[in-house]
Amino acid sequence: MALLDTGAPPTAARGIERMRAPLDRARHVPGSIYTSPDVLAREKEVLFMKDWLMVCREEEVEKPGDFMTFRILGEPVVVTRDQGGTLRAFANVCLHRGVEVAVGAGNTKEFMCPYHGWLYDLEGKLVGAPYMKEAEGFDPRTCRLPPLRLATWGGCIFICFDPATPPFEVAAADWIRELSFLYPERCRLSKKIVLDLDCNWKFLIENVMDMYHAHTLHGASFGKHTSYDGLNVKLFKNGGVRSDYASGPLAPEGKTLFGKLPWLADKPDHFALFSYMQPNTYLVCRVDQVRILITWPEGPGKCRGLMYSLFPKEHFAEPDFWERADKYHAYLAYVLGEDSDMVRSLQRGMTARAFAPGPMAPLEMAIHHFMNAYLDRMFGAAA
Ligand code: FES
Ligand SMILES: [Fe+2]
Missing domain, CATH: 2.102.10.10 (Rieske [2Fe-2S] iron-sulphur domain)
Structure with missing residues (x-):
């Protein structure tokens, strides 16, 4: 592993080599990547003070x-x-x-x-x-x-x-090229959900790109109407990603209460997409709604997520808009609650004596891409 001229990697980087292997042989990174104050200090300089946020x-x-x-x-x-x-x-x-x-x-x-x-x-x-x-x-x-x-x-x-x-x-050329067809500027904020979590910020990032957990953790909520078939993952440079998949609207029973976004009229009912741009920005979309998640580190084991729920501007004038929108907000809060429990548990696992990073699943392709790009920037490119 090459060293950056900003100094030798902190000892927290020990054990990251197996993440550098191709996905089918890769293993997750050690707990120190999520718990070390040295790592967070370096993330500030290398990522957050450099990138568009x-x-x-x-x-x-x-x-x-x-x-x-x-x-x-x-x-x-x-x-x-x-x-x-x-x-x-x-x-x-x-x-x-x-x-x-x-x-x-x-x-x-x-x-x-x-x-x-x-x-x-x-x-x-x-x-x-x-x-x-x-x-x-x-x-x-x-x-x-x-x-x-x-x-x-x-x-x-x-x-x-x-x-x-x-x-x-x-800097955001991939993001702009791949996502402009979603026209988030034609939408307006309906609800901002604040998530203060006892976990490292990267767990929130990884959790959203982790398709692997949809059927298990969310098996009783949106996992019921989410399919791994037709998963189409595009990997951007610098660890960004866009993934198209099939999932219903994030409303009760996966049924839209608003109809499709007018500019997505040609998309199937189960059109779904997420995209990540390093270091802190996500866009998550269904056929009837755009959501944006931003993530801030608040310490090695603490972060804040801000989930922006957006609907087309014209819907806001409809008489029962808030009644319908609040059904989405409640559903979203429920799903985020499921995720919140897991990312907190992940963080506890990182300091458990028994924890040894396990093998990656093929469905964790986006995490593998994100984490390798992150390691490149943090500790130097893999040899
Ligand atoms: S006026 Fe701002 S610190 Fe004195
Ligand atoms: Fe989830």
């Missing part, structure tokens, strides 16, 4: 002055829409002593740092700094909150910390 939907910051704040592996960020309607992202770090200038989410005309009152406009420019006239060499007019790169696709907002990373259109 989905942070929210455009409709969550719809009006001028709307803003949302985030803490991304300890990095405070604010996303806002300025008075001209342009979306912007900044480091949410006061230029005086580093306090977060924006708090929570809401609508504002400017951001006033809650500590000493420095004032920033919606473009991040410092427009007021009380009692600072005598400070030598300090010209507020030249100061602004550090801007972060921002891109939108499908009604989703992405940010990037690294100025050297290729533009979103280049």
Whole structure:
């Protein structure tokens, strides 16, 4: 295994070699990949501070002055829409002593740092700094909150910390090419489900691409109307994946309450798809709905998932829209509950003395691809 010039791999990388074998001989990675603080620190630098990260939907910051704040592996960020309607992202770090200038989410005309009152406009420019006239060499007019790169696709907002990373259109070329026919920008957020889980963030990623568990864990819910036949998996560079399969709408008995998405009218009733873009963005689709999942590490053994349920904009005006949509939300929450129990149990397994990584199943092809690309970036390409 080659070493990255950023330093030798942490000891946590011991035992990853068998994941490097072709799928039919591969084994899962050791527990340390999911429990080590060293691994998480490296993930921050190698993945999260480099890649485009989905942070929210455009409709969550719809009006001028709307803003949302985030803490991304300890990095405070604010996303806002300025008075001209342009979306912007900044480091949410006061230029005086580093306090977060924006708090929570809401609508504002400017951001006033809650500590000493420095004032920033919606473009991040410092427009007021009380009692600072005598400070030598300090010209507020030249100061602004550090801007972060921002891109939108499908009604989703992405940010990037690294100025050297290729533009979103280049970095996400596979994703854009493979998924634009789903038109998530024609949909609107109906419900955001927050999952705070005692598990490593990668378990949430792997769980969604794990087709192998659908018939067992979800045997009493959507597994009943999910087929492994016709599974069509496309592997993207950098560990991304798109998989088409057959599954019914995520509503009781797998029966749609809305009909097909108008732009998927030619797809079969059991059209289903998931796609992953490293490191934190998923799209999951049925013939009548698009869902998006974003995942944030909150510590080696903790993560937060945000599941966005989206429906076509035109449905929202229908009189019984919420009654029907809430049936989907309840069903989704039930399925996510099934998954949540498993990812927590997976995490407990990683520190169990008896655990030794077992062989991979052919249906775990996407996990094998994801994990090998992850290991390449984290610890250097396989020899
Ligand atoms: S830390 Fe923001 S004004 Fe002092
Ligand atoms: Fe699942």
